[in-house]
Amino acid sequence: xxxxxxxxxxxxxxxxxxxxxxxxxxxxxxxxxxxxxxxxxxxxxxxxxxxxxxxxxxxxxxxxxxxxxxxxxxxxxxxxxxxxxxxxxxxxxxxxxxxxxxxxxxxxxxxxxxxxxxxxxxxxxxxxxxxxxxxxxxxxxxxxxxxxxxxxxxxxxxxxxxxxxxxxxxxxxxxxxxxxxxxxxxxxxxxxxxxxxxxxxxxxxxxxxxxxxxxxxxxxxxxxxxxxxxxxxxxxxxxxxxxxxxxxxxxxxxxxxxxxxxxxxxxxxxxxxxxxxxxxxxxxxxxxxxxxxxx
Amino acid sequence: xxxxxxxxxxxxxxxxxxxxxxxxxxxxxxxxxxxxxxxxxxxxxxxxxxxxxxxxxxxxxxxxxxxxxxxxxxxxxxxxxxxxxxxxxxxxxxxxxxxxxxxxxxxxxxxxxxxxxxxxxxxxxxxxxxxxxxx
Numbered sequence: 001x002x003x004x005x006x007x008x009x010x011x012x013x014x015x016x017x018x019x020x021x022x023x024x025x026x027x028x029x030x031x032x033x034x035x036x037x038x039x040x041x042x043x044x045x046x047x048x049x050x051x052x053x054x055x056x057x058x059x060x061x062x063x064x065x066x067x068x069x070x071x072x073x074x075x076x077x078x079x080x081x082x083x084x085x086x087x088x089x090x091x092x093x094x095x096x097x098x099x100x101x102x103x104x105x106x107x108x109x110x111x112x113x114x115x116x117x118x119x120x121x122x123x124x125x126x127x128x129x130x131x132x133x134x135x136x137x138x139x140x141x142x143x144x145x146x147x148x149x150x151x152x153x154x155x156x157x158x159x160x161x162x163x164x165x166x167x168x169x170x171x172x173x174x175x176x177x178x179x180x181x182x183x184x185x186x187x188x189x190x191x192x193x194x195x196x197x198x199x200x201x202x203x204x205x206x207x208x209x210x211x212x213x214x215x216x217x218x219x220x221x222x223x224x225x226x227x228x229x230x231x232x233x234x235x236x237x238x239x240x241x242x243x244x245x246x247x248x249x250x251x252x253x254x255x256x257x258x259x260x261x262x263x264x265x266x267x268x269x270x271x272x273x274x275x276x277x278x279x280x281x282x283x284x285x286x287x288x289x290x291x292x293x294x295x
Numbered sequence: 296x297x298x299x300x301x302x303x304x305x306x307x308x309x310x311x312x313x314x315x316x317x318x319x320x321x322x323x324x325x326x327x328x329x330x331x332x333x334x335x336x337x338x339x340x341x342x343x344x345x346x347x348x349x350x351x352x353x354x355x356x357x358x359x360x361x362x363x364x365x366x367x368x369x370x371x372x373x374x375x376x377x378x379x380x381x382x383x384x385x386x387x388x389x390x391x392x393x394x395x396x397x398x399x400x401x402x403x404x405x406x407x408x409x410x411x412x413x414x415x416x417x418x419x420x421x422x423x424x425x426x427x428x429x430x
Contacts, residue, residue, distance in 0.1 A: 009418035044423040045370065048389040050318040055426075080419055157372035158383075166376050192335040192371030199416065199424030200403045201367065204339045211335075230419045237415065 003124065004071040005033035006062055008081035009041055015078070015229040017273035018256045022077050022121060024271045025262035029129050029137055033075065036065050044080050045196070046087040053101055059088035060102055064109045066116045073117045075124055077258065079228035083154035086118040086161040120155060120163050122171045122227065122257070131178045139266035141180025144288055147260075148186035148221040149173050150212070152231045156190055166190075172225055175257060179264040188215050193234040202238070206245065209238045213252045222288075223253040223281055225260065232256070236278025253281035263290065300353060309356035309394070316390035323380040324348045330374030330384045340364040344374050344384055351387065365391040366402045366428065396430030403428045 003026075011019040023033050039062055047055035062085060066074040076082040092099045093114035103111045125134060149172035156162040156169050164171045169190065173183035191212060194205035213235060216224050226232055236254050243249050259272040259281075269291040274282035285291045314321060324345070331343035342350065342362045350358050359365075365388045374384035395402075405425055413421065 009422065014417040041422065043426065044419055045426050047426075048370075048383070048386045049316045049393045051316065052393070078419070080423065153369075153371040153373075157376050159376055190373075192369050192373065194336070195369040195371060196420055196423035196427055197336065197367065197369050198420050199408070200428055201339065204336065204367065207338065208335060229417055230423070233417050233420060 001030060001128070002032045002034050004066050004069055004074045005035050006039055006042070006066075006074050006076050006081060006085065007035060008039075008076065008078045009044075010229040011078055014276075015232065015256075017276040018077055018229060018232075018258055021256060021262040021267065021272045022258035024267040025258055025265055026121075026124075028262075028265045028267060029125075029134065031124065031129065034069075036062065036069070036074065038065055042081045042084040042088075044084060046084045053098055053105075056088050056091060056098075056102055057106060059085045060092060060112050061106065061109065063089055063092075063116045063118070064106070064112050067110065067112065072115060073119060075119050075121055077121050077227070079120070079152055079154040080230060082118065082120045082163075083161060087158075089114060089116060089118050090160055120227075122155070122175065123163050125175060125261075126171050131174060134175070134261075134265075135178045138179060138264045140264055140290070142176075142260060142264055142290060143180050145181040145260075145290065146184055146220060146222045147176055147181050147225045147255075148184050148216045148219055148223075149176065149189050150186065150216075150224045150226045150231060150235075151190050152226065152228045153190070153192045153195065155227060172227070172257060175261070176225060179260055181260065184219050184221055186216065186219060186221075188212050193231045195230060195234070198230075198234050205234050206238050206241050209235050210242045210246050210249060213239065213242060214246065214249055216252050217249060221252070222284055223255050223279070225255055225257050227257055232278060239279055251279055253277070253279035253284045255281045298353070304354035305352075307354045307356060309359070310351055310354045312394055313351050313387060313390045316393050317383065317386045319382050319387055321348060321351050321382065321387065323382055324352065325380065327379060329377050329379065333373040333377050334368075335371060335373065336367045336369055339367050344368070344388070347391070348382070348384065348387060359391055360395070364388070370427065392427065399430060401429040405429060
């Protein structure tokens with residue numbers, strides 16, 4: 001199965017571990033992620049002011065690119081891209097006046113009126129591939145690995161774009177169980193990491209990071225599984241500062257769900273780029289015998 | 296605290312602009328506080344999210360303009376999905392930010408960021424931060 005794939009800015013720079021592991025794992029599962037030609041930045045955040053239509057043009061142009069490919073679906077890995085593209089699509093479907101204004105502004109493009117469905121890779125895994133088929137493909141179950149799922153904000157909010165239950169999503173846990181890992185309950189699974197406030201108020205983000213990382217540690221997690229490059233940065237880059245400030249915090253590996261999926265279906269660990277992941281996930285996986293000891 | 300409530304204040308230009316930009320019926324709020332209870336950034340805010348909504352209801356434009364709260368809102372939308380009256384509170388925060396940003400009152404100066412900080416931050420952080428905190 002071929003699927004149009006929208007990468008976004010960070011997947012091509014600091015989150016190569018996310019992209020490379022996803023493409024390799026999906027290939028094993030029979031899904032070919034076909035990168036969209038001429039894609040542009042989605043804008044990262046959805047503009048919420050009622051009269052601010054100009055900022056919707058960037059995400060809508062990407063949806064036009066998908067339609068031009070003759071495709072009616074596009075998949076994202078980054079949670080921010082998913083949210084922004086999905087909400088832009090909903091706006092174009094639901095408001096005729098705004099749709100007409102935006103289409104008329106983009107007079108060099110074909111009209112967009114919601115011909116593309118925006119999906120996140122977790123939805124493809126759950127709804128298209130299916131847990132059973134993934135389970136059958138697993139070659140190296142992640143036995144003994146205890147993880148907590150971390151959804152962050154943009155996969156489950158607002159209601160209209162949520163890939164799962166807004167307050168109690170399970171898709172990440174379900175995937176982890178299929179891969180043979182133990183998914184622990186995590187009360188802060190949908191709590192915000194501080195997001196873009198890292199730019200203006202890094203100290204506040206350190207507090208957010210401690211709340212989330214500390215809870216994961218107290219729950220007995222070996223690692224946090226996530227899907228957002230901004231969460232990965234905020235929870236990862238600040239770990240040394242968190243540990244300096246809070247002596248009970250001793251470090252917490254962070255891993256993208258695609259890296260664990262890839263590992264479990266037999267993709268080479270080198271492709272998963274664990275070296276780019278924060279918190280020492282590579283050492284953890286070696287210690288558990290889930291990737292070979294370095295010789 | 297003495298607070299003068301007058302029709303002029305309740306129907307001032309600022310309140311009208313917040314309502315226009317957010318598209319929200321702010322008077323629906325009955326101050327249950329659920330938005331503030333769930334807010335992950337409330338610990339650094341000077342006014343809690345429900346207090347911002349109350350201030351908009353009462354037309355307290357100066358109090359809102361002085362508050363750091365809208366700039367600390369991370370747009371995580373927990374308040375929005377939990378509001379029992381269906382108010383999109385994050386959208387109200389965006390409206391307050393937009394009013395300032397459209398007057399060229401940026402909250403951060405991108406040129407003032409340290410070179411190392413810029414190198415360390417992923418593109419997703421820089422683009423979203425600049426989108427939210429500068430005009």
